[in-house]
Amino acid sequence: xxxxxxxxxxxxxxxxxxxxxxxxxxxxxxxxxxxxxxxxxxxxxxxxxxxxxxxxxxxxxxxxxxxxxxxxxxxxxxxxxxxxxxxxxxxxxxxxxxxxxxxxxxxxxxxxxxxxxxxxxxxxxxxxxxxxxxxxxxxxxxxxxxxxxxxxxxxxxxxxxxxxxxxxxxxxxxxxxxxxxxxxxxxxxxxxxxxxxxxxxxxxxxxxxxxxxxxxxxxxxxxxxxxxxxxxxxxxxxxxxxxxxxxxxxxxxxxxxxxxxxxxxxxxxxxxxxxxxxxxxxxxxxxxxxxxxxxxxxxxxxxxxxxxxxxxxxxxxxxxxxxxxxxxxxxxxxxxxxxxxxxxxxxxx
Ligand code: RAM
Numbered sequence: 143x144x145x146x147x148x149x150x151x152x153x154x155x156x157x158x159x160x161x162x163x164x165x166x167x168x169x170x171x172x173x174x175x176x177x178x179x180x181x182x183x184x185x186x187x188x189x190x191x192x193x194x195x196x197x198x199x200x201x202x203x204x205x206x207x208x209x210x211x212x213x214x215x216x217x218x219x220x221x222x223x224x225x226x227x228x229x230x231x232x233x234x235x236x237x238x239x240x241x242x243x244x245x246x247x248x249x250x251x252x253x254x255x256x257x258x259x260x261x262x263x264x265x266x267x268x269x270x271x272x273x274x275x276x277x278x279x280x281x282x283x284x285x286x287x288x289x290x291x292x293x294x295x296x297x298x299x300x301x302x303x304x305x306x307x308x309x310x311x312x313x314x315x316x317x318x319x320x321x322x323x324x325x326x327x328x329x330x331x332x333x334x335x336x337x338x339x340x341x342x343x344x345x346x347x348x349x350x351x352x353x354x355x356x357x358x359x360x361x362x363x364x365x366x367x368x369x370x371x372x373x374x375x376x377x378x379x380x381x382x383x384x385x386x387x388x389x390x391x392x393x394x395x396x397x398x399x400x401x402x403x404x405x406x407x408x409x410x411x412x413x414x415x416x417x418x419x420x421x422x423x424x425x426x427x428x429x430x431x432x433x434x435x436x437x438x439x440x441x442x443x444x445x446x447x448x449x450x451x452x453x454x455x456x457x458x459x460x461x462x463x464x465x466x467x468x469x470x471x472x473x474x475x476x477x478x479x480x481x482x483x484x485x486x487x488x489x490x491x
Pocket of ligand 1: 205254279280322326328356381382383384407
């Protein structure tokens with residue numbers, strides 16, 4: 143298990159945490175659906191809040207950017223923001239971190255869940271100890287958090303990924319999905335919409351969903367395996383920044399370069415060279431830094447009593463402006479951007 147600080151971005155001394163907690167299965171009373179406190183929209187953001195980001199894994203450039211955005215927000219409102227988390231994205235790898243953060247009496251935990259269920263008992267305990275919980279990027283079960291800060295509409299993301307690959311292969315042929323872990327809430331939600339959208343393309347066939355576990359080497363090997371098993375594959379959708387980067391690396395050095403199309407979700411900085419060398423025509427993503435920034439403001443608004451997580455409440459998120467809590471405690475960042483050779487140089491993340 144690893145602890146990693148975003149010190150360079152925060153510019154403040156960061157705490158070092160260990161993961162000594164144990165998993166506790168006994169659930170605290172459900173809190174999220176019936177917020178106990180009343181919101182005071184005029185309450186000022188508290189100073190010196192302790193906010194911990196718990197990403198799926200710490201060695202993923204996507205989360206480094208996202209959590210750096212959270213650290214930048216924390217600087218603006220005088221909070222102590224840190225990042226802790228496992229080095230792998232396994233289903234239960236975050237539980238001991240939650241327990242430790244609870245013992246440390248953090249004011250808020252901001253988590254991208256590796257599994258919607260595995261984290262809920264520990265998060266419920268944290269909530270009953272007064273800690274505000276915000277999920278971002280990948281939701282936990284709804285009763286394990288006060289708010290979910292979603293990067294973009296899951297339906298839009300899923301459908302547009304299917305549409306992108308359809309355009310790139312001319313609406314015909316075998317395709318595969320290279321996902322993250324089998325339990326990831328975000329990827330599984332997107333994949334359901336990808337499958338639904340594919341019903342509109344009778345000449346396209348989804349032959350396999352492979353899992354690279356957001357591990358670079360495994361994602362690379364899985365890509366290789368897909369091409370071995372399906373030599374007539376026409377396209378791959380990889381809805382994970384780790385997966386798409388590994389798949390691009392494999393394809394760009396293979397005879398399949400440019401012939402097997404690759405799209406999905408990736409960071410412009412990781413994929414620029416593959417767009418320029420013809421491995422990738424187009425892919426999409428939101429701004430991960432803005433996602434972390436918004437999640438930090440949401441956590442601070444909760445911890446300051448401005449909001450409780452109920453639908454219709456509003457809060458301000460610095461440079462991003464005002465947001466409203468939607469149904470099921472969801473706050474939506476915005477629309478993703480599609481990157482191609484024509485615009486990729488305009489982005490630096
Ligand atoms: C990976 C992670 C993350 C996801 C992005 C697109 O970095 O799986 O959860 O949102 O890809």
